[in-house]
Amino acid sequence: MSSTFSDHSSATLVAPHLLDDTHHEHHHETFISKYVFSMDHKMIAKQFLVTGIFWAVLGGLMSVLFRLQLGYPDASFPWLEDILGKWAKGGHITPEAYYALVTTHGTVLVFFVLTAGLSGTFANFLIPLQIGARDMASPFMNMLSFWFFFLAGLVMLSSIFVETGPFSGGWTAYPPLSALREASPGSKSGMDLWIISMALFVVSSLLGGLNYIATVLNMRTKGMSMTRLPLTIWALFFTAVLGVLSFPVLFSGFILLIFDRNFGTSFYLSDIYVNGVGALPNEGGSAILYQHLFWFLGHPEVYIILLPAMGMVSEILSTNARKPIFGYMAMIGSMFAIAILAFLVWAHHMFVTGLNPFLGSIFVLLTLLIAVPSAIKVFNWLTTLWRGNIRFTPGMLFSIGFVSLFISGGLTGIWLGNSALDIHLHDTYFVIAHFHIVMGVASMFGMFAGIYHWYPKMFGRYLNNTLAYIHFWITFLGAYLIFWPMHYEGLAGMPRRYYDYSIWESFKQFSDLNRFISTVAMIVFAVQLLFIANFFYSMFKGRKLLTQNPWNSNTLEWTTPINPGHGNWEGDIPEVYRWAYDYGKDGTEFISQVTPIGSSESTH
Amino acid sequence: MLINSKERIHPHMFTLWVSMGSVIMMFAGLTSALIVKKNQSAWINIEIPYQFYFSTIILLSSSGTIYLAKRFFNLRNMHYFRMLSLITILLSFFFIVNQFYAFSVFENNNLHVFGRNSNGFLSFLGVTALLHILHVLGGVVALSIMVFKAYYSSVKTYSNSRINILSTYWHFVDILWVYLFLFFLFI
Numbered sequence: 001m002s003s004t005f006s007d008h009s010s011a012t013l014v015a016p017h018l019l020d021d022t023h024h025e026h027h028h029e030t031f032i033s034k035y036v037f038s039m040d041h042k043m044i045a046k047q048f049l050v051t052g053i054f055w056a057v058l059g060g061l062m063s064v065l066f067r068l069q070l071g072y073p074d075a076s077f078p079w080l081e082d083i084l085g086k087w088a089k090g091g092h093i094t095p096e097a098y099y100a101l102v103t104t105h106g107t108v109l110v111f112f113v114l115t116a117g118l119s120g121t122f123a124n125f126l127i128p129l130q131i132g133a134r135d136m137a138s139p140f141m142n143m144l145s146f147w148f149f150f151l152a153g154l155v156m157l158s159s160i161f162v163e164t165g166p167f168s169g170g171w172t173a174y175p176p177l178s179a180l181r182e183a184s185p186g187s188k189s190g191m192d193l194w195i196i197s198m199a200l201f202v203v204s205s206l207l208g209g210l211n212y213i214a215t216v217l218n219m220r221t222k223g224m225s226m227t228r229l230p231l232t233i234w235a236l237f238f239t240a241v242l243g244v245l246s247f248p249v250l251f252s253g254f255i256l257l258i259f260d261r262n263f264g265t266s267f268y269l270s271d272i273y274v275n276g277v278g279a280l281p282n283e284g285g286s287a288i289l290y291q292h293l294f295w296f297l298g299h300p301e302v303y304i305i306l307l308p309a310m311g312m313v314s315e316i317l318s319t320n321a322r323k324p325i326f327g328y329m330a331m332i333g334s335m336f337a338i339a340i341l342a343f344l345v346w347a348h349h350m351f352v353t354g355l356n357p358f359l360g361s362i363f364v365l366l367t368l369l370i371a372v373p374s375a376i377k378v379f380n381w382l383t384t385l386w387r388g389n390i391r392f393t394p395g396m397l398f399s400i401g402f403v404s405l406f407i408s409g410g411l412t413g414i415w416l417g418n419s420a421l422d423i424h425l426h427d428t429y430f431v432i433a434h435f436h437i438v439m440g441v442a443s444m445f446g447m448f449a450g451i452y453h454w455y456p457k458m459f460g461r462y463l464n465n466t467l468a469y470i471h472f473w474i475t476f477l478g479a480y481l482i483f484w485p486m487h488y489e490g491l492a493g494m495p496r497r498y499y500d501y502s503i504w505e506s507f508k509q510f511s512d513l514n515r516f517i518s519t520v521a522m523i524v525f526a527v528q529l530l531f532i533a534n535f536f537y538s539m540f541k542g543r544k545l546l547t548q549n550p551w552n553s554n555t556l557e558w559t560t561p562i563n564p565g566h567g568n569w570e571g572d573i574p575e576v577y578r579w580a581y582d583y584g585k586d587g588t589e590f591i592s593q594v595t596p597i598g599s600s601e602s603t604h
Numbered sequence: 605m606l607i608n609s610k611e612r613i614h615p616h617m618f619t620l621w622v623s624m625g626s627v628i629m630m631f632a633g634l635t636s637a638l639i640v641k642k643n644q645s646a647w648i649n650i651e652i653p654y655q656f657y658f659s660t661i662i663l664l665s666s667s668g669t670i671y672l673a674k675r676f677f678n679l680r681n682m683h684y685f686r687m688l689s690l691i692t693i694l695l696s697f698f699f700i701v702n703q704f705y706a707f708s709v710f711e712n713n714n715l716h717v718f719g720r721n722s723n724g725f726l727s728f729l730g731v732t733a734l735l736h737i738l739h740v741l742g743g744v745v746a747l748s749i750m751v752f753k754a755y756y757s758s759v760k761t762y763s764n765s766r767i768n769i770l771s772t773y774w775h776f777v778d779i780l781w782v783y784l785f786l787f788f789l790f791i
């Protein structure tokens with residue numbers, strides 16, 4: 001942290017706005033400087049995206065593997081032994097492997113895919129382009145942010161290959177499983193690597209977040225007041241603020257964990273007896289302490305994941321409904337409220353940890369308050385669609401899908417937010433269903449919407465539409481088919497994180513349902529591969545973009561050349577005269593932000 | 605907001621302010637963790653030895669010297685600037701050594717900061733103090749580079765943004781310590 005003003009960064013901060021009139025492409029770019037250690041925000045965005053895709057495939061594949069166990073606990077798959085070796089002896093995934101897969105799946109999807117892959121990609125890509133800047137405030141720090149993320153990924157990847165396996169105590173890494181080497185195979189070097197990887201990831205997030213904040217506040221083009229910003233930028237801005245303020249707290253939790261693991265302290269440990277080791281000397285620690293520190297990040301983290309999706313969806317809905325976004329200021333206000341409340345509700349993950357019930361009731365109140373800004377946003381999205389002249393582009397479909405998923409998952413949040421109901425629902429499949437729908441799938445949909453919408457700007461070509469529609473419908477239906485039934489399992493008390501439900505009298509009834517869920521999961525996974533094929537194929541062979549502004553959109557990124565160079569605009573950065581949502585105003589279909597207000601125009 | 609004002613904040617200074625927010629959150633996390641844990645069983649408060657008062661005085665005087673260094677830099681008096689910077693660096697080394705010395709006092713009284721049978725309160729103090737020392741070292745490195753450049757660089761730059769940022773950070777790290785010191789003193 002203290003290195004933020006070390007020597008190097010200053011050289012790169014020839015704030016690009018000072019270079020407005022100079023032509024940018026005068027220096028020769030090598031392969032390394034253009035594609036590897038690039039300082040162009042657009043290239044860094046693509047690096048985040050492609051790395052995110054890699055992790056999405058790996059994390060998704062892991063879920064297919066453990067769904068195989070859950071859906072077919074009695075079957076044996078000899079080919080599993082071929083790929084997993086001792087982790088699938090006799091074609092059965094071992095319990096250790098099962099837990100390792102679940103843990104790595106969770107960690108990778110939450111942090112690498114939906115945090116770095118999502119906000120890393122779109123904050124990098126959209127902030128300079130939509131606010132009218134030539135690059136980030138510090139392109140060098142931006143590059144570092146990607147490479148720290150990349151390194152975090154390498155370390156996490158290497159943990160899959162160590163003798164004792166990757167960490168297997170769940171993505172939340174609660175002690176004592178995460179603090180005691182003796183506790184499980186995954187708690188040995190797997191956990192060391194997990195924590196190193198996450199520490200690198202925190203550094204990457206902080207570097208990125210600092211940059212996004214500095215850029216949004218300091219580098220907007222002439223006329224781009226804060227209230228003329230597209231909602232994408234507001235969302236990415238709040239995301240960065242949340243990250244910068246909450247990741248350090250997680251970091252402090254990790255530091256204490258490192259001391260407990262390696263230096264014999266007792267921050268989280270007390271009165272523990274380990275089979276085969278005996279009683280431990282640790283006295284006076286508290287595992288709940290870790291949970292406080294973790295969820296103080298953990299809850300803002302879920303909004304770090306969701307807010308960028310919300311922002312992009314707002315933008316895409318408005319553009320493709322050919323209507324101004326409904327309640328622009330209310331949208332900003334509700335994002336602000338969500339950002340504040342995100343810091344005040346962490347204990348709703350801890351209702352059943354022995355939390356004082358009176359304290360619990362305060363957290364119930366604060367948690368349920370989040371429903372208010374959430375409902376405002378939903379209302380505004382629906383009213384934006386209402387009587388719109390809707391173009392069902394793939395990006396639009398995924399945005400509408402996002403709204404649907406957010407409603408479904410948000411409603412179950414209200415159940416969970418009641419501490420009395422949570423006694424029954426905590427740690428069941430109901431929670432799994434809730435957060436996969438509202439966070440996992442919904443944010444994934446936001447990400448897909450963003451990719452379909454901005455792909456032409458990224459690569460100068462379109463994605464294939466037919467494949468996109470297949471991708472959307474199967475993913476949309478599949479997501480509901482996978483996660484909806486889990487609510488019933490959870491209501492029936494089926495706990496999460498069990499290896500085999502078929503041996504429990506109470507949960508035997510769900511065998512068929514589990515098989516069904518697993519089957520759909522595999523189909524949905526296969527369809528994602530179709531998307532990836534489309535993604536890479538279209539990069540080289542997709543239909544070429546012939547106009548600058550394919551969606552007839554108002555925002556600044558569509559005023560750049562079809563394939564913008566480093567610096568984004570040739571010549572001057574355009575000046576902005578209006579907000580981003582003049583669709584259908586005074587009978588004009590759309591009016592770009594760079595069009596001056598006409599003399600006879602009505603004001604809003 | 606910021607964009608129209610004449611006195612635009614230097615972009616690095618801005619980044620510094622945001623990262624100071626981050627650092628504050630990290631230490632707030634640690635100190636509030638202590639409050640949570642204090643209310644649990646087996647908690648023993650330990651008296652803070654007087655060496656920590658020394659540390660505090662040393663660090664605060666380094667804030668004074670860097671302030672003077674900055675004044676002289678702005679007066680283009682590079683001789684005094686270098687001298688005061690060196691004193692600042694020296695003081696921070698005194699501070700670090702004294703911190704370690706203070707901890708050795710505990711160990712001599714058979715109170716353990718880390719390791720087997722360590723005391724919870726002291727472990728917190730130890731981790732927090734170590735992290736704080738890392739932040740001091742960060743400042744030392746940055747200041748050393750600056751002084752080094754003032755000696756050897758052939759291009760003499762008199763842009764004062766760098767020293768402004770550095771001294772802001774320095775004061776921040778000092779205030780941070782004062783907060784931690786008072787926290788552990790009165791908790």
Ligand code: HEM
Pocket residue numbers: 172302303305306348349367368370371374409410411412413414415416417418422425426427431434435438439440
């Ligand atoms: C009205 C809004 C919401 C409410 C009231 C709510 C409430 C809750 C509660 C009380 C839990 C804890 C359940 C338990 O463990 O027993 C929970 C879990 C969770 N929620 Fe929400 N939630 C809401 C929206 C969201 C959103 C928008 C996201 C993400 C974008 C999200 C992500 C999660 C995650 C990831 C978990 C589970 C983490 C884990 O235990 O592994 N929630 N929610």
Ligand SMILES: [Cu+2]
Pocket residue numbers: 298299302345346348349
């Ligand atoms: Cu939460």
